[in-house]
Amino acid sequence: MNSLAPAAFVLILASAAIQAFFLFRRDGRLDPVSHWVLLAAFLGLLALIVRRSVAIGFPALTGTFECLVFLSSVLCLLLWAYRRQRGFAFLPFAQFGATVAAAAFLALASSPIAPKEALAPIPALRSGWLLLHVSLSFVGEAFFVASFVSALAFLASRREEEKKNYDRLCYASIAVGYPIFTMGALVFGAVWAEEAWGKWWSWDPKEIWALVTWLAYTLYLHLRLARKRSDTLPSILAVAGFLCALFTFFGVNFLLPSLHAYGR
Amino acid sequence: MPTPFKALRSLKLTFLLLSYFAAMGISASLVPQGRDADYYRAAMPAFLADLVTKTGFSNFFASLLFLVPAFIFFANLSSCAAFRLSRELRKDRKKRRHGPDILHLGLVLLVASVVVGQAAKQSGQETSGFVRLSVGEAVQLSGGMLLVLKSLREERYVDGRPKDWISEVELRKDGVLIPPAREIRVNHPLRLGALSIRQSSYGVERALKLRTASGEARSLAGGESLDIDSGSLMLMAVDPMRGTAIAREEPKAGSEASAAGRIVSLGIGSKIGDFTVEGMEELALSGLMASYDPAFPAIIASCLVAALGIGLTLARKLRGGFPE
Numbered sequence: 001m002n003s004l005a006p007a008a009f010v011l012i013l014a015s016a017a018i019q020a021f022f023l024f025r026r027d028g029r030l031d032p033v034s035h036w037v038l039l040a041a042f043l044g045l046l047a048l049i050v051r052r053s054v055a056i057g058f059p060a061l062t063g064t065f066e067c068l069v070f071l072s073s074v075l076c077l078l079l080w081a082y083r084r085q086r087g088f089a090f091l092p093f094a095q096f097g098a099t100v101a102a103a104a105f106l107a108l109a110s111s112p113i114a115p116k117e118a119l120a121p122i123p124a125l126r127s128g129w130l131l132l133h134v135s136l137s138f139v140g141e142a143f144f145v146a147s148f149v150s151a152l153a154f155l156a157s158r159r160e161e162e163k164k165n166y167d168r169l170c171y172a173s174i175a176v177g178y179p180i181f182t183m184g185a186l187v188f189g190a191v192w193a194e195e196a197w198g199k200w201w202s203w204d205p206k207e208i209w210a211l212v213t214w215l216a217y218t219l220y221l222h223l224r225l226a227r228k229r230s231d232t233l234p235s236i237l238a239v240a241g242f243l244c245a246l247f248t249f250f251g252v253n254f255l256l257p258s259l260h261a262y263g264r
Numbered sequence: 265m266p267t268p269f270k271a272l273r274s275l276k277l278t279f280l281l282l283s284y285f286a287a288m289g290i291s292a293s294l295v296p297q298g299r300d301a302d303y304y305r306a307a308m309p310a311f312l313a314d315l316v317t318k319t320g321f322s323n324f325f326a327s328l329l330f331l332v333p334a335f336i337f338f339a340n341l342s343s344c345a346a347f348r349l350s351r352e353l354r355k356d357r358k359k360r361r362h363g364p365d366i367l368h369l370g371l372v373l374l375v376a377s378v379v380v381g382q383a384a385k386q387s388g389q390e391t392s393g394f395v396r397l398s399v400g401e402a403v404q405l406s407g408g409m410l411l412v413l414k415s416l417r418e419e420r421y422v423d424g425r426p427k428d429w430i431s432e433v434e435l436r437k438d439g440v441l442i443p444p445a446r447e448i449r450v451n452h453p454l455r456l457g458a459l460s461i462r463q464s465s466y467g468v469e470r471a472l473k474l475r476t477a478s479g480e481a482r483s484l485a486g487g488e489s490l491d492i493d494s495g496s497l498m499l500m501a502v503d504p505m506r507g508t509a510i511a512r513e514e515p516k517a518g519s520e521a522s523a524a525g526r527i528v529s530l531g532i533g534s535k536i537g538d539f540t541v542e543g544m545e546e547l548a549l550s551g552l553m554a555s556y557d558p559a560f561p562a563i564i565a566s567c568l569v570a571a572l573g574i575g576l577t578l579a580r581k582l583r584g585g586f587p588e
Contacts (some may be wrong), residue, residue: 057421120421123428123450123463175581179574187567195451198392198462198555200378200563203325208293215286219279226275256293 004048005069005110011041012076012103019096030092035083038076038099045073045106056120061134064253065116068109070135074142075102082146088172089165097149113254129192136184137210141245143177144217146170148242151235170238171224178217185210205256209248216241273343281337292324338375345369363576370570377566381559392556394464396549397431398471398483405554406459410436414445416550418466429466431550448552458558465551470502472509472530474539482539485547489514492537497528504544507532 015037022031048069052060060066079098083090108114150170157163189210190200201207220237227234271277295316296303304313304322320327345368352360395403397413405411412434419427430449435442435456448454453462469485484490489498495515502509514525534541557563 120423120425120427123426126428127451129451176578179578182574183571187571191564191567192451194557194560195453196462198453198460198553198557203292203297205293208289212286212289212293215282215289219282219286222275222278222282252293 004044005106008041008044009103009106011037011044012099012106016096016099016103019092019099023092023096035080039080042073042076042080045069052118055118058121058126059131061131062121062125063115065109065114067134067138068105068114071138071142072102072105074139075145078142078146088169091165091169093153094146094149094169098146101145124196127192127195129188129195133184133188133192136180136188140177140181140184143173144242144245147173147177147238151238154235155232170235174217174220174238178221182214186214206248206252209244209252213241213244213248216244269343272339273347277340281333281340284333288324298323341368342372345372361580363573363580367570367573367577370566370573373566373569374563377559377562381557384558385556392554394551394553396551398547398549408437412436413550416548429463431463431552458560459554459556461552461554464553467549467551469547469549470504471545471547472499472502472541473543473545474536475542476538483545483547485549490536497536502544
């Protein structure tokens with residue numbers, strides 16, 4: 001089990017290296033293998049999650065290490081699917097940025113901030129609602145990673161056609177990630193809180209920051225609706241939304257007192 | 265000139281309110297909430313502490329700073345939903361997109377359910393609270409119902425850590441058993457209409473075994489109180505090795521005895537009111553939390569409506585593609 005995470009990490013880094021090599025080539029050719037390497041990393045991380053789940057007798061999604069591994073694995077799968085799809089222009093820089101993000105999350109999972117001991121969850125965490133809450137939140141956040149990278153690329157880009165493509169990818173990522181995140185982080189989170197504590201919402205720092213993240217993306221979607229064209233402000237909001245999502249996960253866990261502390 | 269309805273449903277107002285909630289939410293998460301004025305005076309400069317306490321920011325989510333904009337947001341959301349729905353209904357049937365309408369409707373219903381539920385909670389006679397029961401003990405619920413703890417068990421993992429706490433309870437009304445016996449487990453509350461009872465904790469406490477002259481037996485665990493003639497007696501600690509215990513005797517309100525109460529030492533044979541201490545034991549206690557939420561079905565229904573709206577919106581986007 002211990003070798004699966006480092007192996008997946010090496011695969012993600014290898015994929016990033018291949019992508020970087022082709023990014024700097026002038027002929028514009030796409031690399032033929034980096035997305036398959038990411039798929040292999042996904043399978044490795046999936047195996048890690050399954051083995052860990054078997055070891056603790058419950059789906060392994062209740063600690064920081066497990067959540068980061070899950071996020072990284074979803075990102076790898078998403079990047080593979082993005083490369084395989086035909087509905088959008090493929091943007092190698094967006095893929096590269098998100099691959100680096102997947103490696104960064106896995107590196108954080110291996111760092112001391114995430115205890116790696118496989119422990120079965122405490123009674124309050126043994127809930128199907130919790131699994132939906134955590135898994136859908138992180139699937140939503142994987143889409144937000146894609147929107148973040150696209151928004152940054154949009155802000156950095158100077159060519160109009162390129163900006164349009166980045167903007168479209170950013171919008172699509174948020175349009176798909178937002179409802180998944182809403183259901184996972186807010187709806188299923190509230191349902192689980194009601195079952196566990198008898199309160200739908202406690203204005204706990206984690207809940208407040210999840211709501212702030214949701215508000216940022218709600219603003220983004222309504223701004224897009226109102227302006228109907230690519231613009232700098234929505235991209236800034238997409239970046240801000242992802243920074244809020246990061247703070248919700250890391251900042252609140254380690255800086256603010258929270259009811260969610262047992263998820264560390 | 266914009267009509268009031270037009271102003272109320274404007275997207276600019278939506279942006280303003282969402283930005284306000286985001287900014288204030290961030291601030292409220294960084295400033296500890298619900299503390300007294302002295303805490304803020306000690307933790308921050310005087311003018312800032314005054315600002316926090318006098319504006320109600322120390323309890324932001326219950327203050328007018330939050331409630332007034334939340335009310336305006338509710339009006340904005342409702343009027344947007346109504347306007348959007350009427351606009352969609354004027355379109356050709358095939359071009360209608362009702363996903364966002366249903367989502368907005370779900371959110372309006374959610375806010376309304378929460379507000380109505382809170383109002384009912386404030387005015388209701390039902391009580392919420394926490395009790396610790398040992399097997400055989402009972403607690404009175406509203407509506408003349410009695411909840412009796414029949415059995416209690418703790419499941420553990422092989423490494424000894426707790427896995428689940430399960431209380432088997434039975435309900436009685438006017439002394440008559442209401443079948444069947446029910447289980448309350450962590451994350452699986454017992455729901456009785458608007459009242460739900462959840463397994464909140466489990467603990468093993470040292471306790472005194474008490475018995476009256478007529479043979480009535482009961483246990484008194486650490487932290488529990490027993491009414492006696494002069495007031496009440498709260499058991500503080502039990503030392504089974506020495507066979508002693510200490511308790512705090514609290515006089516009745518208004519009595520001439522010391523207001524601070526006094527510490528008494530107890531041993532086997534000590535008298536506590538009508539009871540005599542018969543021995544000491546380890547007692548398993550089930551911590552049960554009762555909460556009253558009349559809005560439960562309405563909140564679930566509005567979440568389902570919002571989820572349906574989200575699903576329809578997403579399906580439409582995935583099917584129809586994203587704008588260039």
